[in-house]
Amino acid sequence: MGEFRTAFMEARGFLLLARGRFADARDYFEQQDALYTKTNIRPPFGIRFGLAEARSRLGEHISLDDEAALMSFGPEGSILPLVLKVIRLLET
Secondary structure (H helix, E strand, O other): OHHHHHHHHHHHHHHHHHOOOHHHHHHHHHHHHHHHHHOOOOOOHHHHHHHHHHHHHOOOOOOHHHHHHHHOOOOOOOOHHHHHHHHHHHHO
């Protein structure tokens, strides 16, 4: 169930972002990040960048590495438009 669990965890956080619930998304991604960190496993890509996206949307400090990664996703440096596309596809 490993990859499916990871995809579910990422999707859940991205749904919070897409709904504009940035503080809830940050808290959720921080919890998931802590679970991985506790077991000395690097968090999956989606968890790390979901957390950076949430922090960015809240105007909080993000690392230079996270900022560079977010900028690579588009003109606004955001994964949110991609998340919204996926949600719209799922709704139809």
